[in-house]
Amino acid sequence: MRPFEYRRAEGVEQAGALALAGGRLIAGGTNLLDLMKLQVETPAQLVDVNRLPLREIEPLADGGLRIGALVSNSACAADPRVRAGWPLLARAILAGATFQLRNKATTAGNLCQRTRCHYFYNPDQPCNKRAPGSGCGALGGFNRIHAILGASDQCIATYPGDMAVALAALDAAVVIAAPDGSQRSVPVRGFHRLPGDTPEKDNVLEPGEVILAVTLPPPAGGTQLYRKVRERSSYAFALVSVAAAVRMEGGRIAQASLAFGALAHRPWRDPRVDALLTGARPGDALFAEAADLLLEGAQGRGHNDFKIPLTRRTLVAVLREATGTQPGDQA
Amino acid sequence: MELTINGERRAFNGDPRRTLLDFLRLDCGLTGTKKGCDHGQCGACTVLVNGQRINSCLSLTLMHEGDTITTIEGVGTPDAPDPLQTAFVRHDGYQCGYCTPGQICSAKGMLAEIAAGWASAVTRDLEGEVVLTREELAERMSGNLCRCGAYSNIVDAILEVAGEARP
Numbered sequence: 425m426r427p428f429e430y431r432r433a434e435g436v437e438q439a440g441a442l443a444l445a446g447g448r449l450i451a452g453g454t455n456l457l458d459l460m461k462l463q464v465e466t467p468a469q470l471v472d473v474n475r476l477p478l479r480e481i482e483p484l485a486d487g488g489l490r491i492g493a494l495v496s497n498s499a500c501a502a503d504p505r506v507r508a509g510w511p512l513l514a515r516a517i518l519a520g521a522t523f524q525l526r527n528k529a530t531t532a533g534n535l536c537q538r539t540r541c542h543y544f545y546n547p548d549q550p551c552n553k554r555a556p557g558s559g560c561g562a563l564g565g566f567n568r569i570h571a572i573l574g575a576s577d578q579c580i581a582t583y584p585g586d587m588a589v590a591l592a593a594l595d596a597a598v599v600i601a602a603p604d605g606s607q608r609s610v611p612v613r614g615f616h617r618l619p620g621d622t623p624e625k626d627n628v629l630e631p632g633e634v635i636l637a638v639t640l641p642p643p644a645g646g647t648q649l650y651r652k653v654r655e656r657s658s659y660a661f662a663l664v665s666v667a668a669a670v671r672m673e674g675g676r677i678a679q680a681s682l683a684f685g686a687l688a689h690r691p692w693r694d695p696r697v698d699a700l701l702t703g704a705r706p707g708d709a710l711f712a713e714a715a716d717l718l719l720e721g722a723q724g725r726g727h728n729d730f731k732i733p734l735t736r737r738t739l740v741a742v743l744r745e746a747t748g749t750q751p752g753d754q755a
Numbered sequence: 756m757e758l759t760i761n762g763e764r765r766a767f768n769g770d771p772r773r774t775l776l777d778f779l780r781l782d783c784g785l786t787g788t789k790k791g792c793d794h795g796q797c798g799a800c801t802v803l804v805n806g807q808r809i810n811s812c813l814s815l816t817l818m819h820e821g822d823t824i825t826t827i828e829g830v831g832t833p834d835a836p837d838p839l840q841t842a843f844v845r846h847d848g849y850q851c852g853y854c855t856p857g858q859i860c861s862a863k864g865m866l867a868e869i870a871a872g873w874a875s876a877v878t879r880d881l882e883g884e885v886v887l888t889r890e891e892l893a894e895r896m897s898g899n900l901c902r903c904g905a906y907s908n909i910v911d912a913i914l915e916v917a918g919e920a921r922p
Contacts, residue, residue, distance in 0.1 A: 450815075457814070504882075514874065527808060527809050
Protein backbone atom coordinates (compact mmCIF):
# COMPACT_ATOMS: atom_id res chain seq x y z
CA MET A 425 0.00 0.00 0.00
CA ARG A 426 1.06 3.57 -0.63
CA PRO A 427 1.28 5.68 2.53
CA PHE A 428 -1.86 7.61 3.43
CA GLU A 429 -3.17 9.83 6.19
CA TYR A 430 -5.90 8.28 8.36
CA ARG A 431 -8.77 10.46 9.56
CA ARG A 432 -11.87 9.51 11.45
CA ALA A 433 -15.02 11.43 10.48
CA GLU A 434 -16.98 12.69 13.50
CA GLY A 435 -20.07 13.56 11.47
CA VAL A 436 -21.60 13.26 7.99
CA GLU A 437 -20.80 16.89 7.15
CA GLN A 438 -17.17 16.43 8.11
CA ALA A 439 -16.99 13.23 6.06
CA GLY A 440 -18.39 15.11 3.07
CA ALA A 441 -15.97 18.02 3.51
CA LEU A 442 -12.99 15.67 3.74
CA ALA A 443 -14.22 13.71 0.71
CA LEU A 444 -14.67 16.95 -1.24
CA ALA A 445 -11.03 17.79 -0.47
CA GLY A 446 -9.95 14.45 -1.94
CA GLY A 447 -10.30 12.04 0.99
CA ARG A 448 -11.48 8.53 0.26
CA LEU A 449 -14.28 7.24 2.49
CA ILE A 450 -13.71 3.80 4.02
CA ALA A 451 -16.34 1.70 5.80
CA GLY A 452 -15.96 -2.11 5.72
CA GLY A 453 -12.87 -1.75 3.56
CA THR A 454 -13.16 -5.22 2.05
CA ASN A 455 -12.94 -3.89 -1.51
CA LEU A 456 -10.98 -0.66 -1.02
CA LEU A 457 -8.12 -2.18 1.02
CA ASP A 458 -7.84 -5.00 -1.50
CA LEU A 459 -7.46 -2.42 -4.28
CA MET A 460 -5.03 -0.35 -2.21
CA LYS A 461 -2.76 -3.35 -1.69
CA LEU A 462 -2.65 -3.75 -5.48
CA GLN A 463 -2.10 0.01 -5.88
CA VAL A 464 -5.17 0.21 -8.07
CA GLU A 465 -6.42 2.72 -5.51
CA THR A 466 -3.85 5.11 -4.04
CA PRO A 467 -5.71 7.58 -1.83
CA ALA A 468 -3.62 10.20 -0.02
CA GLN A 469 -6.16 10.29 2.79
CA LEU A 470 -8.57 7.67 4.15
CA VAL A 471 -11.65 8.94 5.97
CA ASP A 472 -12.99 6.29 8.34
CA VAL A 473 -16.78 6.70 8.51
CA ASN A 474 -17.46 3.71 10.75
CA ARG A 475 -18.37 5.83 13.78
CA LEU A 476 -21.14 7.73 11.96
CA PRO A 477 -24.66 6.94 13.22
CA LEU A 478 -25.80 5.17 10.04
CA ARG A 479 -26.11 1.62 11.36
CA GLU A 480 -29.90 1.40 11.90
CA ILE A 481 -32.65 -0.37 9.96
CA GLU A 482 -35.85 1.62 10.46
CA PRO A 483 -39.44 1.23 9.24
CA LEU A 484 -40.79 4.06 7.06
CA ALA A 485 -44.25 5.60 7.46
CA ASP A 486 -45.37 4.23 4.06
CA GLY A 487 -44.58 0.64 5.04
CA GLY A 488 -41.13 0.72 3.47
CA LEU A 489 -37.77 0.28 5.14
CA ARG A 490 -34.71 2.48 5.53
CA ILE A 491 -31.38 0.65 5.70
CA GLY A 492 -28.54 2.76 7.05
CA ALA A 493 -25.42 3.11 4.90
CA LEU A 494 -23.27 1.33 7.51
CA VAL A 495 -25.60 -1.62 8.15
CA SER A 496 -23.46 -4.68 7.45
CA ASN A 497 -24.54 -7.00 4.65
CA SER A 498 -24.91 -9.76 7.27
CA ALA A 499 -27.16 -7.65 9.50
CA CYS A 500 -29.31 -6.62 6.55
CA ALA A 501 -29.78 -10.17 5.27
CA ALA A 502 -30.54 -11.41 8.81
CA ASP A 503 -33.07 -8.69 9.65
CA PRO A 504 -36.50 -10.33 10.19
CA ARG A 505 -38.27 -7.46 8.38
CA VAL A 506 -36.02 -7.81 5.33
CA ARG A 507 -36.44 -11.59 5.26
CA ALA A 508 -40.23 -11.34 5.48
CA GLY A 509 -40.97 -8.36 3.25
CA TRP A 510 -38.07 -8.17 0.81
CA PRO A 511 -36.68 -11.74 0.62
CA LEU A 512 -35.14 -10.92 -2.76
CA LEU A 513 -32.74 -8.54 -1.02
CA ALA A 514 -31.75 -11.12 1.61
CA ARG A 515 -31.29 -13.78 -1.09
CA ALA A 516 -29.09 -11.55 -3.25
CA ILE A 517 -26.88 -10.52 -0.33
CA LEU A 518 -26.47 -14.14 0.78
CA ALA A 519 -25.51 -15.11 -2.78
CA GLY A 520 -22.45 -12.85 -2.66
CA ALA A 521 -19.02 -13.19 -1.02
CA THR A 522 -18.59 -15.09 2.28
CA PHE A 523 -19.84 -14.68 5.84
CA GLN A 524 -16.48 -13.16 6.84
CA LEU A 525 -16.75 -10.51 4.12
CA ARG A 526 -20.46 -9.83 4.64
CA ASN A 527 -19.83 -9.26 8.36
CA LYS A 528 -17.62 -6.30 7.39
CA ALA A 529 -19.12 -5.12 4.10
CA THR A 530 -21.70 -2.34 4.34
CA THR A 531 -24.78 -1.30 2.40
CA ALA A 532 -23.15 1.79 0.91
CA GLY A 533 -19.82 0.08 0.34
CA ASN A 534 -21.50 -2.77 -1.52
CA LEU A 535 -23.24 -0.26 -3.81
CA CYS A 536 -19.90 1.45 -4.48
CA GLN A 537 -17.82 -1.68 -5.02
CA ARG A 538 -15.69 -1.60 -8.13
CA THR A 539 -15.58 -3.92 -11.11
CA ARG A 540 -13.62 -7.17 -10.94
CA CYS A 541 -12.32 -6.74 -14.51
CA HIS A 542 -8.84 -8.35 -14.57
CA TYR A 543 -7.42 -5.38 -16.48
CA PHE A 544 -8.78 -2.88 -13.96
CA TYR A 545 -7.16 -4.94 -11.20
CA ASN A 546 -3.72 -5.03 -12.82
CA PRO A 547 -1.86 -1.67 -12.92
CA ASP A 548 0.49 -3.10 -15.55
CA GLN A 549 -2.40 -3.37 -18.03
CA PRO A 550 -4.24 -0.65 -19.93
CA CYS A 551 -7.61 0.30 -18.42
CA ASN A 552 -9.70 3.37 -19.16
CA LYS A 553 -11.50 3.00 -15.84
CA ARG A 554 -8.33 3.00 -13.74
CA ALA A 555 -6.18 5.20 -15.99
CA PRO A 556 -8.43 7.17 -18.40
CA GLY A 557 -7.01 7.26 -21.92
CA SER A 558 -4.77 4.21 -21.47
CA GLY A 559 -7.05 1.93 -23.49
CA CYS A 560 -9.07 -1.19 -22.71
CA GLY A 561 -7.23 -4.48 -22.32
CA ALA A 562 -10.43 -6.47 -22.10
CA LEU A 563 -11.82 -5.55 -25.55
CA GLY A 564 -9.35 -7.79 -27.35
CA GLY A 565 -8.26 -9.75 -24.30
CA PHE A 566 -9.67 -12.20 -21.78
CA ASN A 567 -13.27 -11.08 -21.51
CA ARG A 568 -15.22 -14.06 -20.22
CA ILE A 569 -16.68 -12.04 -17.34
CA HIS A 570 -17.39 -8.89 -19.31
CA ALA A 571 -20.45 -6.96 -20.46
CA ILE A 572 -22.83 -7.93 -23.26
CA LEU A 573 -25.17 -4.98 -22.80
CA GLY A 574 -24.59 -1.23 -22.60
CA ALA A 575 -20.81 -1.38 -23.08
CA SER A 576 -18.76 1.19 -24.99
CA ASP A 577 -15.58 1.07 -27.05
CA GLN A 578 -13.85 2.50 -23.97
CA CYS A 579 -14.91 -0.07 -21.39
CA ILE A 580 -16.69 -3.44 -21.23
CA ALA A 581 -16.43 -3.90 -17.47
CA THR A 582 -19.41 -5.10 -15.43
CA TYR A 583 -20.79 -4.01 -12.10
CA PRO A 584 -20.02 -7.17 -10.08
CA GLY A 585 -22.43 -6.99 -7.12
CA ASP A 586 -25.56 -8.93 -6.24
CA MET A 587 -27.24 -6.67 -3.66
CA ALA A 588 -27.74 -3.75 -6.05
CA VAL A 589 -29.37 -6.04 -8.64
CA ALA A 590 -32.04 -6.97 -6.10
CA LEU A 591 -32.39 -3.33 -5.05
CA ALA A 592 -32.95 -2.38 -8.70
CA ALA A 593 -35.69 -4.99 -9.11
CA LEU A 594 -37.29 -3.81 -5.85
CA ASP A 595 -37.11 -0.16 -6.99
CA ALA A 596 -35.13 0.98 -3.95
CA ALA A 597 -33.54 4.42 -3.68
CA VAL A 598 -30.21 5.75 -2.43
CA VAL A 599 -30.39 8.67 0.02
CA ILE A 600 -27.38 10.93 -0.48
CA ALA A 601 -26.11 13.93 1.50
CA ALA A 602 -24.34 16.74 -0.37
CA PRO A 603 -21.47 18.71 1.18
CA ASP A 604 -23.79 21.74 1.57
CA GLY A 605 -26.06 19.72 3.88
CA SER A 606 -28.84 19.15 1.32
CA GLN A 607 -30.09 15.64 0.55
CA ARG A 608 -31.27 13.88 -2.58
CA SER A 609 -32.78 10.50 -3.29
CA VAL A 610 -31.65 8.62 -6.41
CA PRO A 611 -33.37 5.44 -7.62
CA VAL A 612 -30.94 2.51 -7.48
CA ARG A 613 -31.92 1.97 -11.13
CA GLY A 614 -30.22 5.28 -11.94
CA PHE A 615 -27.38 5.17 -9.42
CA HIS A 616 -24.83 3.24 -11.47
CA ARG A 617 -23.77 4.57 -14.88
CA LEU A 618 -23.02 3.11 -18.27
CA PRO A 619 -19.34 3.56 -19.19
CA GLY A 620 -19.67 5.72 -22.32
CA ASP A 621 -16.60 7.96 -22.67
CA THR A 622 -16.07 8.26 -18.90
CA PRO A 623 -15.73 4.71 -17.55
CA GLU A 624 -13.76 6.05 -14.56
CA LYS A 625 -17.11 7.13 -13.09
CA ASP A 626 -18.94 4.07 -11.73
CA ASN A 627 -21.97 5.93 -10.43
CA VAL A 628 -23.64 9.33 -10.12
CA LEU A 629 -22.09 10.31 -6.78
CA GLU A 630 -20.59 13.79 -6.97
CA PRO A 631 -17.41 14.77 -5.10
CA GLY A 632 -18.14 15.19 -1.40
CA GLU A 633 -21.44 13.33 -1.48
CA VAL A 634 -22.06 10.75 1.26
CA ILE A 635 -24.56 7.89 1.07
CA LEU A 636 -26.81 7.93 4.15
CA ALA A 637 -29.17 5.03 3.50
CA VAL A 638 -31.06 2.88 1.05
CA THR A 639 -34.85 3.07 1.17
CA LEU A 640 -37.15 0.25 0.12
CA PRO A 641 -40.75 0.81 -1.00
CA PRO A 642 -43.46 -1.21 0.81
CA PRO A 643 -43.34 -4.99 0.17
CA ALA A 644 -44.80 -5.86 -3.25
CA GLY A 645 -45.65 -9.44 -2.31
CA GLY A 646 -45.66 -12.23 -4.87
CA THR A 647 -42.71 -14.47 -5.59
CA GLN A 648 -39.20 -13.09 -5.26
CA LEU A 649 -36.26 -15.00 -6.72
CA TYR A 650 -32.56 -14.35 -7.12
CA ARG A 651 -30.85 -16.80 -9.46
CA LYS A 652 -27.08 -16.51 -9.71
CA VAL A 653 -25.05 -18.51 -12.22
CA ARG A 654 -21.33 -18.71 -11.49
CA GLU A 655 -18.20 -20.78 -12.05
CA ARG A 656 -18.52 -22.58 -8.70
CA SER A 657 -21.37 -23.00 -6.26
CA SER A 658 -20.15 -20.61 -3.58
CA TYR A 659 -17.97 -17.54 -3.16
CA ALA A 660 -17.74 -16.47 -6.80
CA PHE A 661 -19.01 -13.49 -8.75
CA ALA A 662 -21.93 -13.93 -11.07
CA LEU A 663 -21.58 -14.72 -14.76
CA VAL A 664 -25.28 -13.94 -15.04
CA SER A 665 -27.81 -13.20 -12.35
CA VAL A 666 -31.53 -12.56 -12.48
CA ALA A 667 -33.51 -10.80 -9.76
CA ALA A 668 -37.26 -11.21 -10.15
CA ALA A 669 -40.27 -9.96 -8.22
CA VAL A 670 -43.37 -11.44 -9.84
CA ARG A 671 -46.98 -11.36 -8.61
CA MET A 672 -49.61 -13.62 -10.18
CA GLU A 673 -53.36 -12.95 -10.23
CA GLY A 674 -56.00 -15.12 -11.84
CA GLY A 675 -53.52 -17.04 -14.01
CA ARG A 676 -51.94 -13.86 -15.33
CA ILE A 677 -48.78 -12.00 -14.37
CA ALA A 678 -50.18 -9.01 -12.46
CA GLN A 679 -46.78 -7.45 -11.88
CA ALA A 680 -43.24 -8.24 -12.98
CA SER A 681 -40.07 -6.41 -12.03
CA LEU A 682 -36.76 -7.84 -13.23
CA ALA A 683 -33.13 -6.83 -12.98
CA PHE A 684 -30.00 -8.54 -14.25
CA GLY A 685 -26.48 -8.74 -12.86
CA ALA A 686 -23.05 -9.21 -14.48
CA LEU A 687 -24.33 -8.23 -17.93
CA ALA A 688 -23.44 -4.54 -17.92
CA HIS A 689 -21.66 -1.68 -16.19
CA ARG A 690 -24.70 -1.35 -13.97
CA PRO A 691 -27.50 -3.59 -12.73
CA TRP A 692 -29.41 -3.99 -16.00
CA ARG A 693 -33.06 -3.10 -16.26
CA ASP A 694 -35.28 -3.20 -19.32
CA PRO A 695 -38.71 -1.67 -18.65
CA ARG A 696 -39.96 -3.15 -21.96
CA VAL A 697 -39.47 -6.65 -20.59
CA ASP A 698 -41.46 -5.85 -17.44
CA ALA A 699 -44.20 -4.27 -19.59
CA LEU A 700 -44.37 -7.28 -21.92
CA LEU A 701 -44.78 -9.67 -18.99
CA THR A 702 -47.24 -7.61 -16.99
CA GLY A 703 -50.83 -8.62 -17.71
CA ALA A 704 -49.80 -11.59 -19.87
CA ARG A 705 -50.49 -15.29 -19.38
CA PRO A 706 -47.22 -17.06 -18.56
CA GLY A 707 -45.74 -19.65 -20.92
CA ASP A 708 -42.61 -20.48 -22.87
CA ALA A 709 -43.58 -18.38 -25.92
CA LEU A 710 -43.95 -15.30 -23.72
CA PHE A 711 -40.69 -16.02 -21.93
CA ALA A 712 -38.85 -16.43 -25.25
CA GLU A 713 -40.24 -13.11 -26.40
CA ALA A 714 -39.06 -11.51 -23.15
CA ALA A 715 -35.56 -12.93 -23.66
CA ASP A 716 -35.51 -11.72 -27.30
CA LEU A 717 -36.40 -8.23 -26.15
CA LEU A 718 -33.86 -8.21 -23.33
CA LEU A 719 -31.02 -9.46 -25.54
CA GLU A 720 -31.93 -7.46 -28.67
CA GLY A 721 -28.80 -5.31 -28.47
CA ALA A 722 -26.55 -7.86 -26.78
CA GLN A 723 -23.01 -8.04 -28.11
CA GLY A 724 -20.48 -10.72 -27.21
CA ARG A 725 -16.75 -9.96 -27.32
CA GLY A 726 -15.49 -13.49 -27.86
CA HIS A 727 -14.95 -15.24 -24.55
CA ASN A 728 -18.22 -13.93 -23.16
CA ASP A 729 -20.42 -14.89 -26.14
CA PHE A 730 -21.86 -17.69 -23.98
CA LYS A 731 -23.46 -15.11 -21.71
CA ILE A 732 -26.13 -14.42 -24.34
CA PRO A 733 -27.65 -17.94 -24.40
CA LEU A 734 -26.93 -18.33 -20.68
CA THR A 735 -28.92 -15.18 -19.89
CA ARG A 736 -31.78 -16.42 -22.05
CA ARG A 737 -31.92 -19.78 -20.29
CA THR A 738 -31.57 -18.29 -16.83
CA LEU A 739 -34.34 -15.79 -17.49
CA VAL A 740 -36.69 -18.50 -18.78
CA ALA A 741 -35.90 -20.74 -15.79
CA VAL A 742 -36.58 -17.92 -13.34
CA LEU A 743 -39.83 -16.94 -15.05
CA ARG A 744 -41.03 -20.55 -15.04
CA GLU A 745 -40.33 -20.85 -11.33
CA ALA A 746 -41.82 -17.46 -10.48
CA THR A 747 -45.05 -18.15 -12.41
CA GLY A 748 -45.35 -21.84 -11.55
CA THR A 749 -45.24 -22.98 -15.18
CA GLN A 750 -43.50 -26.06 -16.56
CA PRO A 751 -41.20 -26.37 -19.58
CA GLY A 752 -43.38 -26.52 -22.69
CA ASP A 753 -46.34 -24.72 -21.12
CA GLN A 754 -47.96 -22.30 -23.52
CA ALA A 755 -50.35 -19.53 -22.61
CA MET B 756 -5.57 3.97 20.48
CA GLU B 757 -6.33 0.71 22.29
CA LEU B 758 -8.06 -2.57 21.59
CA THR B 759 -8.48 -5.83 23.49
CA ILE B 760 -6.90 -9.01 22.16
CA ASN B 761 -7.64 -12.31 23.88
CA GLY B 762 -8.54 -10.40 27.04
CA GLU B 763 -5.42 -8.22 27.08
CA ARG B 764 -5.40 -4.48 26.40
CA ARG B 765 -3.04 -3.54 23.57
CA ALA B 766 -2.03 -0.14 22.31
CA PHE B 767 -1.36 0.75 18.70
CA ASN B 768 0.19 3.96 17.38
CA GLY B 769 1.91 2.67 14.27
CA ASP B 770 1.72 3.08 10.50
CA PRO B 771 -1.90 3.51 9.36
CA ARG B 772 -1.24 0.81 6.74
CA ARG B 773 -0.89 -1.84 9.46
CA THR B 774 -3.63 -4.39 8.86
CA LEU B 775 -5.15 -6.13 11.86
CA LEU B 776 -3.49 -9.33 10.60
CA ASP B 777 0.00 -7.80 10.54
CA PHE B 778 -0.57 -6.16 13.92
CA LEU B 779 -1.49 -9.51 15.46
CA ARG B 780 1.42 -11.37 13.92
CA LEU B 781 4.23 -8.81 13.86
CA ASP B 782 3.47 -6.51 16.80
CA CYS B 783 1.67 -8.85 19.21
CA GLY B 784 3.58 -12.03 18.36
CA LEU B 785 0.29 -13.89 17.88
CA THR B 786 1.43 -15.93 14.91
CA GLY B 787 -1.39 -18.47 15.12
CA THR B 788 -3.38 -16.29 12.75
CA LYS B 789 -2.00 -16.97 9.29
CA LYS B 790 -1.43 -14.88 6.19
CA GLY B 791 -2.47 -16.80 3.09
CA CYS B 792 -3.55 -14.66 0.18
CA ASP B 793 -3.71 -11.29 2.02
CA HIS B 794 -6.73 -10.41 -0.16
CA GLY B 795 -9.71 -11.93 1.66
CA GLN B 796 -9.93 -14.96 -0.59
CA CYS B 797 -8.54 -17.80 1.53
CA GLY B 798 -9.77 -17.19 5.09
CA ALA B 799 -6.48 -18.21 6.78
CA CYS B 800 -6.51 -14.85 8.62
CA THR B 801 -10.02 -15.25 10.06
CA VAL B 802 -10.39 -13.88 13.60
CA LEU B 803 -13.37 -12.93 15.73
CA VAL B 804 -14.06 -9.21 16.22
CA ASN B 805 -16.70 -8.58 18.89
CA GLY B 806 -17.75 -12.19 18.32
CA GLN B 807 -18.07 -11.96 14.52
CA ARG B 808 -15.68 -13.63 12.11
CA ILE B 809 -13.85 -11.36 9.66
CA ASN B 810 -10.80 -11.47 7.39
CA SER B 811 -8.15 -9.66 9.44
CA CYS B 812 -6.09 -9.02 6.29
CA LEU B 813 -8.78 -6.67 4.93
CA SER B 814 -9.07 -4.46 7.99
CA LEU B 815 -6.85 -1.68 9.30
CA THR B 816 -5.79 -1.86 12.94
CA LEU B 817 -6.75 1.80 13.39
CA MET B 818 -10.36 0.94 12.56
CA HIS B 819 -10.60 -1.34 15.62
CA GLU B 820 -10.31 1.09 18.51
CA GLY B 821 -12.20 -0.35 21.47
CA ASP B 822 -12.91 -3.66 19.72
CA THR B 823 -12.54 -7.08 21.32
CA ILE B 824 -10.50 -9.48 19.18
CA THR B 825 -10.24 -13.23 19.66
CA THR B 826 -7.52 -15.14 17.80
CA ILE B 827 -6.82 -18.86 17.81
CA GLU B 828 -4.57 -18.30 20.87
CA GLY B 829 -7.63 -16.98 22.70
CA VAL B 830 -9.94 -19.76 21.54
CA GLY B 831 -8.10 -22.44 23.52
CA THR B 832 -4.72 -23.72 24.69
CA PRO B 833 -3.08 -27.16 24.59
CA ASP B 834 -4.10 -27.61 28.25
CA ALA B 835 -7.61 -26.24 27.81
CA PRO B 836 -8.59 -26.71 24.19
CA ASP B 837 -11.87 -25.53 22.73
CA PRO B 838 -14.23 -28.38 21.73
CA LEU B 839 -13.57 -27.45 18.08
CA GLN B 840 -9.82 -27.87 18.57
CA THR B 841 -10.35 -31.25 20.19
CA ALA B 842 -12.66 -32.32 17.38
CA PHE B 843 -10.16 -31.21 14.69
CA VAL B 844 -7.51 -33.39 16.34
CA ARG B 845 -9.88 -36.34 16.71
CA HIS B 846 -11.07 -36.15 13.09
CA ASP B 847 -7.67 -35.23 11.61
CA GLY B 848 -9.19 -32.04 10.19
CA TYR B 849 -5.97 -30.89 8.53
CA GLN B 850 -2.87 -32.00 6.76
CA CYS B 851 -0.33 -29.16 6.80
CA GLY B 852 -2.32 -27.19 9.39
CA TYR B 853 -1.82 -23.75 7.82
CA CYS B 854 -5.52 -23.06 7.31
CA THR B 855 -6.55 -24.61 10.66
CA PRO B 856 -6.54 -21.51 12.92
CA GLY B 857 -8.71 -19.71 10.37
CA GLN B 858 -10.97 -22.74 9.98
CA ILE B 859 -11.51 -22.98 13.73
CA CYS B 860 -12.09 -19.25 14.28
CA SER B 861 -14.44 -19.27 11.31
CA ALA B 862 -16.32 -22.29 12.67
CA LYS B 863 -16.72 -20.55 16.04
CA GLY B 864 -18.20 -17.53 14.30
CA MET B 865 -20.41 -19.79 12.20
CA LEU B 866 -21.87 -21.59 15.22
CA ALA B 867 -22.78 -18.22 16.73
CA GLU B 868 -24.43 -17.18 13.44
CA ILE B 869 -26.50 -20.35 13.41
CA ALA B 870 -27.49 -19.82 17.05
CA ALA B 871 -28.67 -16.35 15.99
CA GLY B 872 -30.78 -17.93 13.23
CA TRP B 873 -28.90 -16.44 10.27
CA ALA B 874 -29.82 -18.01 6.93
CA SER B 875 -27.31 -18.82 4.18
CA ALA B 876 -27.54 -18.97 0.39
CA VAL B 877 -28.65 -22.62 0.57
CA THR B 878 -31.22 -22.25 3.36
CA ARG B 879 -34.59 -23.20 1.84
CA ASP B 880 -36.79 -21.17 4.17
CA LEU B 881 -35.42 -17.72 4.99
CA GLU B 882 -37.63 -17.48 8.05
CA GLY B 883 -37.35 -21.07 9.27
CA GLU B 884 -34.98 -22.70 11.72
CA VAL B 885 -31.48 -23.35 10.40
CA VAL B 886 -30.40 -26.99 10.41
CA LEU B 887 -26.66 -27.49 9.93
CA THR B 888 -26.50 -30.03 7.11
CA ARG B 889 -23.29 -30.81 5.22
CA GLU B 890 -24.59 -28.58 2.40
CA GLU B 891 -25.18 -25.69 4.83
CA LEU B 892 -21.75 -26.20 6.36
CA ALA B 893 -20.00 -26.20 2.98
CA GLU B 894 -21.73 -22.94 2.03
CA ARG B 895 -21.08 -21.30 5.39
CA MET B 896 -17.38 -22.30 5.42
CA SER B 897 -16.71 -21.44 1.75
CA GLY B 898 -14.57 -18.49 2.85
CA ASN B 899 -11.95 -20.87 4.26
CA LEU B 900 -9.86 -22.76 1.75
CA CYS B 901 -7.81 -25.86 2.55
CA ARG B 902 -5.25 -26.53 -0.16
CA CYS B 903 -4.54 -29.99 1.31
CA GLY B 904 -8.18 -30.86 0.73
CA ALA B 905 -8.97 -31.98 4.28
CA TYR B 906 -12.52 -30.74 3.85
CA SER B 907 -14.37 -33.94 4.64
CA ASN B 908 -12.61 -34.27 8.01
CA ILE B 909 -13.05 -30.56 8.72
CA VAL B 910 -16.78 -30.97 8.08
CA ASP B 911 -16.93 -34.03 10.37
CA ALA B 912 -15.14 -32.17 13.17
CA ILE B 913 -17.41 -29.13 13.01
CA LEU B 914 -20.58 -31.20 12.68
CA GLU B 915 -19.64 -33.17 15.79
CA VAL B 916 -19.26 -29.99 17.84
CA ALA B 917 -22.41 -28.46 16.36
CA GLY B 918 -24.33 -31.63 17.25
CA GLU B 919 -23.08 -31.59 20.84
CA ALA B 920 -23.98 -27.92 21.17
CA ARG B 921 -27.61 -28.68 20.34
CA PRO B 922 -30.02 -28.83 23.28
